[in-house]
Amino acid sequence: MAFDELRGRLGRSFEKMRETSKMDEMMLNSFLKEITCTLLDADFPKLALTEIERQSQDIINLPASSNKGKLIYEIILTELVSKLDPGRSALFLVKSEPxxxxxxxxxxxxxxxxxxxxxxxxxxxxxxxxxxxxxxxxxxxxxxxxxxxxxxxxxxxxxxxxxxxxxxxxxxxxxxxxxxxxxxxxxxxxxxxxxxxxxxxxxxxxxxxxxxxxxxxxxxxxxxxxxxxxxxxxxxxxxxxxxxxxxxxxxxxxxxxxxxxxxxxxxxxxxxxxxxxxxxFEAKPFVRRLLEQEKMRRYTTIMESMTDEGIVDDQNIFFSFFKLINISYVFGRA
Structure with a gap:
């Protein structure tokens, strides 16, 4: 699967979710399955996807008053950093001896x-x-x-x-x-x-x-x-x-x-x-740069004050995150 196709599949999935005015548990489960299958096709670590699904399911089962959007965002951030962390940085050379x-x-x-x-x-x-x-x-x-x-x-x-x-x-x-x-x-x-x-x-x-x-x-x-x-x-x-x-x-x-x-x-x-x-490459800055482009910063602000009354906000946050999963951002500057 070409990278453009990967972006397209993710984009279409989240576009449909964003346009849904109200989403129940069944729809969210379907959405998570579609996204994780797409990422699996793109050779993303299966262990990370399984863990994201498992923890997301725990969030879905929480009472309606819970801030589910923010919690799932944190799950995605934590799992991506964990699975992409090599443990030490590749330091660049400094000018000194040859x-x-x-x-x-x-x-x-x-x-x-x-x-x-x-x-x-x-x-x-x-x-x-x-x-x-x-x-x-x-x-x-x-x-x-x-x-x-x-x-x-x-x-x-x-x-x-x-x-x-x-x-x-x-x-x-x-x-x-x-x-x-x-x-x-x-x-x-x-x-x-x-x-x-x-x-x-x-x-x-x-x-x-x-x-x-x-x-x-x-x-x-x-x-x-x-x-x-x-x-x-x-x-x-x-x-x-x-x-x-x-x-x-x-x-x-x-x-x-x-x-x-x-x-x-x-x-x-x-x-x-x-x-x-x-x-x-450093995992945390890399993942944060994927998550926190200008559009995502606005949604991060929304998450900080979000209540469960606005389920559409949850959908927009999901959509924005996966819309930004594009490896080309690795050379961007936060």
């Missing part, structure tokens, strides 16, 4: 493009980045890296066949040139993460990087858990970049899977026409 960052990824996930974009991003932040092509498997790897770097960041490459030796040459060169961020791009020839991690673990031992970045495409959804867990076990100084979050309806599944593996992560896009932004 930092060495090693990028790794499976074939086809866009590691080289993300690597170059990461360099350009830090250049705009005041760093003096440089790129080292340590991919000795692909014959055009050096030229490809120079192209995606858009000639804005210097790139080192040579005919050396040993990736460890090539990386050492490039790192030494850029340290002499007083570059404060040296980013090493590696081979993406592997299709299995187990063989990739084994090869890259040996390479990292020779490089001793300050940070190892594993690029993962969000289209794999909850299947990201095994990769994230294996990555965390293989590298102690690692962070996962989850790419293409806007293009895939399984983005929530991938984010929750990486969070379940307790891997710090960064969200971004890939491709020439996409925004060159990176955001260290």
């Amino acid at each position: 930092s060495i960052v090693m990028f790794i990824g499976l074939r086809g996930v866009g590691t080289t493009k993300t690597c170059a974009k990461y360099a350009r991003y830090h250049r705009k932040k005041g760093f003096r980045p440089a790129l080292v092509c340590a991919d000795t498997f692909n014959t055009n790897a050096f030229f490809r890296l120079k192209k995606v770097a858009k000639y804005e960041v210097p790139v080192y490459g040579s005919y050396t066949t040993d990736p460890a030796e090539l990386a050492a040459e490039g790192i030494a060169k850029f340290k002499n040139e007083k570059r404060d961020l040296i980013i090493v791009d590696t081979s993406d020839r592997h299709q299995q993460y187990s063989t990739l991690f084994e090869e890259m673990r040996l390479l990292s031992e020779s490089m001793n990087p300050d940070l190892i970045v594993y690029v993962m495409d969000s289209s794999i959804g909850q299947a990201a858990f095994d990769q994230a867990q294996a990555f965390k076990q293989s590298f102690t100084r690692g962070v996962v970049i989850v790419a293409n979050i806007n293009c895939n309806s399984k983005s929530c599944g991938a984010i929750s899977a990486v969070a379940a593996a307790k891997c710090p992560m960064i969200l971004t896009e890939t491709g020439e026409k996409n925004s060159e932004e990176f955001e260290a």
